Each structure stands twice: as structure tokens, then as C-alpha cells.
Amino acid sequence: MLELKGLIKKYHVFPAVNKVSFAVGPSEILGYLGPNGAGKSTTIKILAGLLKPTEGEILFNGRNINKNIYDFKKRLGYVPEESEIYPHLSAYDYLLLVGRLRRIPEDILHEKIIQFMKLFGLSEDMHAAISSFSKGMIQKVLITSALLHDPEILLLDEPLSGLDVTTGLVIKDLLQKLAGEGKIIIYSSHVLEVVEKICTRVIIIHKGEVVADDSVENLRSLMKLPSLEKIFSQLVVREDTRGIAQKMVAAMKTST
């Protein structure tokens, strides 16, 4: 069980994440939703140990992760939102680096990398520099790097970004399979349809605060709305989207 208790992250005085608390258990896929700048990636980065919270604590199986952060990191797989990866390395070299840092035995590691690259259709390109890769190819490398060590917790920040439809479907099936095996999965995304299909529970965050936390079915019946998109619009979208679109068209047509 992974628990966040009263998590606050302030940049100067502005709180990016404000008193966020929730718990995720094994076999659960938690959809973490919110508009741009809501604090999704900040929460994920705090969980990955990349940012330190201003206040609050994170517990894993009842113990504060900071008591033995290295042990927690061992159990973690992380796919960042941005394609932040060493561009001068090849995909193979990068995955070797990650595997070795994760202390995966060498012979198993080589085999795993080759298998993953084959499954992702990157066998031909795995020795080319990542700088020449497309966004989707980089995303496949990042997903592989998060899965190599068979982690207990998966933190996925927009994992399908740039992926083709087939790979997207594969990843969705994979996540359901991994949840079936008892993994804890936190899935942060903007793509509501995907979250609606695969997540067992959804948290909607707005301006750093949790505004909804329940299963999609419960949210639908509670709010009497047919889809997650409608629920999201009700809770988070305050603007007149049609009006903004109309103004944009007008701005395009303004002669300069």
C-alpha cells in the first residue's frame, strides 16, 4: 500500500500541490487527472524522489519512504512526462545503464533488453543514437527502462504520449495484466478515454488540490454524468470552451 499524507509542495510561496492525500493498493490502477499545471507531474516527481515535498509524508507498507529511500527506489518504475533521456547513447546502451544501476544480473539484463526491443519493434534501431529517435521510439525506451527490474510500483506520467495506436493498445493491456499481478500503478494523463477504460479509480486534481477521488462508475452515478469527460468538465473546466475557440478563429482572421 502506497499512502500520501498531506503532501504540500511550494515553489516559493505558490503551492503546486496542496495537502494531497490518497492511498493506492496492490492491483489498483489509479488514474491521476488534472488540467495543465494542476500539480500532477509534481506529485509524480515527489513520489519518484526527484522533488522533496515542503510538507507531508509518503508511506509504503506503513513505513515512511524516507526511512529507507533506497529500498523504496528499488521497487519503483518511472516513466517521466518529458522524453528526458541521454541522446548520445543508443537505446541498448541506455537500457544497459539503467539495468546495471538497478543491479540486474548481466546475462538476464541482455536477454531482457533484446526481448523488449523486439516486442516494441526496435530491434533494428536499438544500436542507433537516441538523438535520431522519434518521440514514440523514445517513449518505448522509457517504458522498457521502467519495466526492466519488474517493479512493485509503476509511476507513469503520460506514458502513451507519441505512441502509435497498436503500441497504445499493448500498453493498456499490459497495465491491466500488471495490475492483475498485484502491482501498484499510478497513471497520470490528460487522455480521459484511456483513463476511463483502464483505471480502477480516478483522482482529479485541480490547482494542486484533490477535487474528486472515486471509481469511474461511482463518479458517474454520483454526479449523474455519462462520461469521465463530462465529469472532468464539470469539476475542472471553468471556461467557456466554445467561446474561446470562436475567439481564436477571429484572432486568426485578424489582418496584420
Add this chain to the structure above:
Amino acid sequence: MRIYHHITAIFQGKTSQVFLLTQHFFRRLFINDIISFEDLMKEKVVGLLALIAVLSAVFGDFLISRYMFIRDMSPAWVEMCFFISYLMVLMGILAVIEWDVFLPDKRDYANLIPLPVKFRQLLLAKFASLFAFVSLFAVAGNVLAIFVFSYYLVLLPSKSLIEVFRFAGALALGFFAAEFCAFFSLILIMGFLMTVFKPRAYEVVSLGFRALVIMVFIFLMLAMITSFFSIPELDFLLKLKANDSPYLYLLPPMWFVGLIKSIMGVKDPLFSQLSVLAWISLIVLALSFFVFAFTGYRRQLAGMLDVKKKHVKYFPMGKFLSSLFHKVFLKNPIQKAVFHFFRKTIWKSAHHRMGLALHTSVAAALSLLLFAYMIFERQNLHEVNATMLSFTLIFYTLLIMGAKSLVDTPASLEANWIFRITEKKNKKPYITGLKKGVFVVILFPVFVFFVIFFVFLWGLKISFLHNLFSLFVSLFLMEVFFGRYHKVPFTCPSVPGKSRVHLWWFFYAIGFFLYLEILCRLEVFLLKNPRGFFVFYTVLIGFFLIFKFLQAILSQKDFSLIFDEKPPSVMISLVNPEEE
């Protein structure tokens, strides 16, 4: 007509595309593979320009001030030629530094190609930005030096201001033409290589060529500095002229001496012919630049967004050796990860690869200078001597210093999260992996090279003893350099000015030469009395153990890896920053 259109557009406040692109490319010239001016760009550039101006003026003054006491100014063209050589070498170094910036950048490609910008506009903007860049550095190199030359050669003897202005104008034109020629000849060679080689082969050839050019230029620069004290030897140029030697036509700096003399109205057939050569060289260079740059640049652009497929073949013998190496030398997976990350980054990151080549070139140039000195002094190369012994130490020391500065230069800082989320409690393997990387990737190839070199020169026994001595001393030096290094290589922002080279460079240089002198003299003694090596190694191991013992006592036991180093504060405040 088009140029007129561009100029009028600028004056009318309409910024033309070429002008905008020139501005863009000009800014990018200050961010390159060798020196990055990205941080505090203006301050660094102004500092560098001031340094070049002062150095050139001092150099010019040293060369020409003797004419204060000599009435006959006619042989002053010799010093002028020497000064022009210096300016050309300076511009050559600049061209090599800027070499990579001429290449199309992937970001440029992605941003500029979809825009309605013509290819010839891109090329024209590239040329204009390079021209502006050369002009900037040329002005810095020339401005004070022209004053110095005019003062000693015209103002003091004639006291005529009109003559001074005429002379200064001729010098300015001649110096600038020489600098332009040096800069664009190298850029032209790059254009030629770009046209001939495919993008991947070009990377390798260009690196080798740049390292070679840097070595030659640094050698020339050092040779010029050392010949400060032997000016009379420059008289060989006077002898060549007296004998009407055709060799004078082969010296490019002489072409521009001819140009200056012709502008000054000196009626000498040699100078007139040399001046014609100067003009021809400038026209040929500018034209060839466009021809080669057009073809080469287009070729590089075409291959820009290709995914470079690469098939790696594993040979059974290689596989066996690799697994043996890993089993014996790199058992720990963290060590393995850091070792290979260091190895791959040094070879595959253009900036780091160039940095290593630069340090190797400096070491090679310094050794070459000492070698030239030995030849000049007619010393016996087959006899063991301190000068030759110093070569290995020069290489090891400069490369260890280079490695230290390179690992402090980050590679894709935003990607370092992978080291942060996988950080382990025991930090030693990270540091050991790095040291092993420095040893295998940098020091060992130097060791092999010098073993072979000295076997041919002095035989197997001396070569073995000498190389072992240098290697052990350098391993100890590496321990000292990386003793308190608590980082994963290339993952921490670089904090400029930590070693305060601008303040301490003189003491660093003295220390370096003292270190070489003492160790080489000691080694000469030990080679004459080989039993002494046992004592030496015992003492060295003793020092090493004491060093390790002190390190264990003084350093923190449970340190964290540093991923975010803050620069030391420039001002010391009485207010506690935490309270602010």
C-alpha cells in the same frame, strides 16, 4: 540590388529574413563543442576580447619596440610577418572552435526548414554571421597592436599624423585580410570534408582533423612565445629576400605583408607580387567557400532527420575478452554502469569528445615543442634524458586534468533523473567506476602508445621501467584529483570558476613544470640506479596508504551523491541566507 534591398529594409525598420537569420547564427557561434559561452555570455566574450587585445598589443610591442633605437625601418616587415603569423594562428584556433557550429543543427533544421526560407538565404546568413564573428575578434586582435606598430614605425620617426593614419589603415586592411584568410581556409577545409564524406564518416574525420589542427596551432603559438627571446633568428626572412628565394611565396603571412606594403606605395616587385597573391587567395577562398558550403551543407541537411540504423556484430573472441574483462575488472554492476556511461559519453557526446581531443592536442603540442627544442639543440634522442621522459607525464597529467574538467561538464542534465531514482546507499562503486573508466579509456591507451614509442627508442627494459613509473605516479595523481569527487560523471551542472584559473593560472603553470622537473630528474636517477625503483614504489605505496587513511578520516562516511551543485557565493554576506 538584393543587398541594397536588405540594407534599405533594415533602415526602414523592416528586418529582413537574412538579417534575422544572421543574428540567430551569430548568437549560436558562442555556443559550441569546445567552449560554451552560454552562461554569462556577454561578460565572457568581453573578457576574452580584452585578453586578446592586450596580448596582441604586448606581443606587438615586444616585437617592434626595438625600432625605437634603430633608424632604418625597412627590415620591420620581418616583425610584421611574424605578427601576422600570430594573428593567423589565433584565427585558426577560433575557426577550429567554431567548426561544429557551421554544421546544421537538428533544432535549426526542425525550426527553419518548414518556414519559407530559401536555402541560399540560410547560407548567406551563415556566411554573414561568420564574417561578423571574424570581424569582432579581428578588431580585438588588431586595434591596440595597430596603434603600437604605428607609434614605433611612423609616429616616432616622422611625427606626421597623416602618415600615421595612412599606415594604420594599411595595417588594418592587411591584418584583417590575413585573419579572414586563416579563418575561412579552415572553414573551407571543413566544407570540403563535408562534401566528400558521409555524415557519420565526417564526424570521425572532422574530429581527427580538428585535433591535428589544434595541436599544430598550439605548437606554433608556443613556439612563437618561446621565440620571444630569440628575435635575431627571424633574420632568416631577410636572407631569403636578399637571395630572391621562391620560398617567400609559400608563406601566407608574407602575402599580407606584401598587401600592406603595396597599399603603402612601396615599390618593390616582390611585395607587389605577394600582394597579388593575397588578393587571389581572398577571392578564391570566398568563392570556394560558397561552392563547398553549398554542396556540403545541403548534404548534411539532407541526412539530418534520418534514423541511423546500425548493426552491431559480436565476434566470439571479442565477446570472450569483454566477459573476461568484466569478470576481472568490473564485477560490481554500479561500477559497470558508471564505467560504461563514462566511456560512451566521452566517445559519443560531441562536446566531451572534442574536449578530450583538445587536451590530447595540448599535451601533444607541448611534447612536440620539447622535441623540436631537442632537435634544435642537436641532442641525442637515443640517450635517456629528462626532456623525453617528461612526455608521458605531460600526457598523463593533462589528460587527468582534462578528465576531471570533462566529468564536471554535464551531458543532458535533464536526463540525470535516472541516476537519482536508482541511487544506492553505498556510493563507493560510483566513484570507483569513474576512476576505472578514466584509467581504461584515457590512461591505458597512452600507456600502450608510449611503451611502443620508447621500445623503439630506448629498448624494452628502459621503456618498461619508464612507463611503469609514469603510470604509477599518474594513478596516484588521479586518486588525488578524484579523491573528493562525490558525483556521477556528467550529471551535475558545471560550476564555472571553481578552480579560479583566471587568478591562479600562473601558480598552476609553475606547479606543473616543477612537478615535471622534479619527477623527471628523479626518474633519470632511478633509471641509472634501477634498484632505487623498489624504494620509490615502497614510498609511493606508503604515500598512497596515508592518503587513503586521511581520506577515510576526513571525508564523510555516508555522503550523498551531488546532483545540484550551487556556485560559491561571489559576495560574503553577514545575513544568514536561510533567514532571507
